[in-house]
Amino acid sequence: MLRQVELVERVLSYDPQADEDLLNRAYVFTVKTHGSQIRASGDPYFSHPIEVAGILTELKLDTATIITALLHDTIEDTVATHDEIQQIFGSEIATLVDGVTKLSQLELQSDRTKQAENFSKLLVAMSNDIRVLLVKLADRLHNMRTLHFIKKPEKRLRIATETMEIYAPLAERIGIQNFRDELEDLAFVELNNEARRSILRRLEYLRTEGEDLVEKIVSSLKDDLSEAGFQAEVSGREKRPYSIWRKMEKNNVAFEQLSDIIAFRIIVSTVEQCYHVLGNLHAKYAMVPGRFKDYISTPKRNNYRSLHTTIIGPERQRIEVQIRTREMHETNEYGVAAHWQYKQEIGDAVIEGQQYRWLRELLEILEEASDPDEFLEHTKLNMYQDQVFCFSPKGDLISLPAGSSPVDFAYAVHTQVGDTCVGSKVNGRMAPLRTVLHNGDQVEILRSKNQTPSPTWESFVVSGKARSAIRRFIRHQQRDQYVELGQSIAEKAFRTEGKPFTEKALAPVQKVWGLDSIEDVYYSLGDGTHTGRQLLEIVFPGEKKNLDDKDILALKKSKPAKRSKDRHAVPIKGLIPGMAMHLAGCCHPLPGDRIVGIVTTGKGVTIHTIHCDTLEQFAEVPERWLDVSWQTEGHESEQLIGRMNVVMANEPGALSSITSTIAANNGNINNLVISNRSEDFFEMRIDVQVRDVKHLTNIMAALRADPVISSVERATN
Incomplete structure (x- = not known):
């Protein structure tokens, strides 16, 4: 352990202007306040903050940082208070000590959640002053040097894992290679000591x-x-x-x-x-x-x-x-630490310059994450991957994790650029958004103000910033759609009873279901947690509800023209995969089909054609059936999937003839699978992007006129 005079001499050796008196007072204060506390090693507890301060003198840090290291555990582990430290050592040091103090005293669900909470708070603290992170890293380094004194293997394993996953990458990100190397190696001892010994023998x-x-x-x-x-x-x-x-x-x-x-x-x-x-x-x-x-x-x-x-x-x-x-x-x-200039007076502009871009990106992820665990997941993505360097059309360098796509590039430029991305050019050529970028690629992002993030993007983006932004949009959009759908379900339920709808009437429902607001009632109806019938049973207790099996039978027999104009039907709009409404994959309904919705808990409403065989599974739960109608206005440009079963002759040029016919009728093949083949004929399933039933019917009619086609039928199940 460093003696008082040795620590002060170390600081003075690189900073002759250091406040020697304040350093001495801080040394004495930490020894006095930690008193007789003992570490797992058997050493006096005050040896720990003194060694942490000694580690930071190797980086030649300013007096305030060294004193912060000496005091960093006093607020949490001793009777010392923030006010006392501020009175003795000043507001700057008190703020730094407060930032380094282990912040979470909450009763949390798990060690992982606690880790995530603490890490997010650490990032917020160090965003104001990165010296907080420097002290925290030195604190972790000394704790890792003495990890072997902890008796419980599971505790050693948890600390080593946390060090490898969080603190070593953080040290690498701020460029302190010695810290990173030693932290990784000390964690390696606990996580895979056999492999480490093998490498040491070879060395x-x-x-x-x-x-x-x-x-x-x-x-x-x-x-x-x-x-x-x-x-x-x-x-x-x-x-x-x-x-x-x-x-x-x-x-x-x-x-x-x-x-x-x-x-x-x-x-x-x-x-x-x-x-x-x-x-x-x-x-x-x-x-x-x-x-x-x-x-x-x-x-x-x-x-x-x-x-x-x-x-x-x-x-x-x-x-x-x-x-x-x-x-x-x-x-x-x-x-x-090589450029830190707190020894002199520096302006806000210099402090801002010290804030690395990656730190600002982590803070953006923190703002967008729905919970601490999600934040920790995205942060690891952001810190842990190797890099690829790409350029914007103006020559700006953008560094990304290896395996990144143009969507990752767009979000690295700015969140708004990512949200409005519709396409990309890589090295001057149009490229799919899932294209893997390589070093030196020049990437141009094509944008549209009408574009929104696609939930499918999450399957191929690799950067934490992109993934968190996409999830945030989906979360907000999904809630909005569930609320809107739930309100439609509530209004329809009242109409079936012949009762006027008012939000005031939903107050008892909110209370019984234990929800915070009427909007939460709508959300609960929209995502299928509760049904319109359950709502009516609370609002109008004791009354017989009108929706029964006879209504379902009438729903099946009703004419399309009549149902399309039904004021009571819930309109279908905003069909984004994974949101409030889904088109069933079994029957692929299209505008113009007679349809019905099935409410599924946690998934919203799945839209089926009225003759879909899957509906038989829901015959015993009429409360799950929802009368829905197509909203035709403003959605003419939407492309949905129509599925056809095609039998064609096995001869040269047959497949080319089919694709040409579909293209000539403004259809776009989404998928093609050959299900059976013989010497004379091929049977295949073709998925085509179309506007509605009429569009699909026109394509099928054109195919039937082709001599290479034996038969064309719409696949309904």
Whole structure:
């Protein structure tokens, strides 16, 4: 444990203007307030905040941050209060301590929920001052160094998992590589110690076999660069076990196949020299194809900058070489801490500049997530994936997770761009929205103010920001549609009883169902949790309800013309998959068909044709039947699916003839499946995008006129 004088001397060594008196008072305050508290290791508890402060002196952080580290557990674990800290140490330090304090004291449902709550609060705190995160990371690092003292294996496993999933990626995102490497390696001990020991044994074997191989390579590289006139610093560094293990898993290769177990760094004075050194190495040694990465022209999201190349270098060894300037090296090793300027007075503009884009994106995800667990899921997506670099038409660089699509690109530019995306061009050519983007792709997003996010996008987007924005839209849109549908169901239920509808009459329903508002009553009806009959039984207790099996029979026998004008029918509109109303996949109803709705709990209303065989399953639950009608106005351009069973002759050009006929009649084939084939005929099922029944009938008539077609029938089930 650092003694008081040692800690103060460390701070003064890099910041002679530091407030020595305040540092001494903070040291004494933490020792006094933690008193006789003991850690799991048996050490006095105050040794922990002192060691955390010592870790942060390695990053050469300002006095306020060091004092915050000393005091970070006092509010939660001792009798000290926020007001007391503010009175003694000032408002800046009090605010920082409050931000680092373990914030959640709530009784929550699970450890995962508690973890998610705390993490979301940590992000909010560090969005105002990233020093909160620096202290929190140092706190976690020291706790991981002493994790082995905790007796309960399940607790050690939980802490190690949390460290690997959250804190190590956070350290990587703000560029503090040493923190990330050590956090990952300490967590690796708990999560897969057998694999770690195996890698350590292989590393030890390499050291024994190679003896002074690293020194020989470093010496050869220095000589090569000196001959070329470069003054460069060259060093070799062995990668940590977890980093090696991750590469083996990611690339599915054996230990012996890795070329960068030892990375060699060349540090020069200028950016120009970086590229000159690279050219010199490639001229002298064979380069391994596909292993060159230029992070100077396209930095990583944490502002990591360096040239990486793999060569068959001195001693005929395959080695990775990283080339960078001294300034780049400092930023790569210490990240945001390398540029922190709290030692002097700085303006708001500089503070704003320190807020990385990824942090703002995480805060946007926090605003859009419906619950802490969902936020944690999207945040992991955002932090954990490798990158691909793409460009906008104006040349702006956008970094995305590997596997991203144009939709991810659109949301990375701006949420509104993503919400209104209708198409994309990749490298000047039209491309599907689910296209996987690659490094260097130029992406142009096509937009329409009438477009809204499609629920199907969620199946292929990979970035947390895109996924959370899509889910948020679906959640809000779904609720609006359920409420609107529920209101229609309530009004129809009153009409069947011949009673005037008023929202005031629903007050007893709200009370009986235990809901907060009349809107919640509508939502409960719309999503199928309750039915119109149940509502009537509360509003008009004891009265016989009119809807029975006879009504269902009448519904089946009613004429389309009569039913389409029925004022009591609930109109179908806004048929977005996954929302309040769904078109049944068994009978594929189209505008012009006689239809009926079946209310399903939690899924809203599924629309069937009136003669669909599936309806027999609901004959015993008449309260689930809902009279619905097509809303024709304003939806002429909607394309729905009509399904046909086609038998065609097996001869050259037959399939071309079918597709040409469908296209000539403004149909678009959505799917085609050959269900049976023989020497003479093929039987197939064709799904076609059409406007209504009349459109589908016209296409079928045109197909029947084609000599290669034996028969065409609409598939109803």
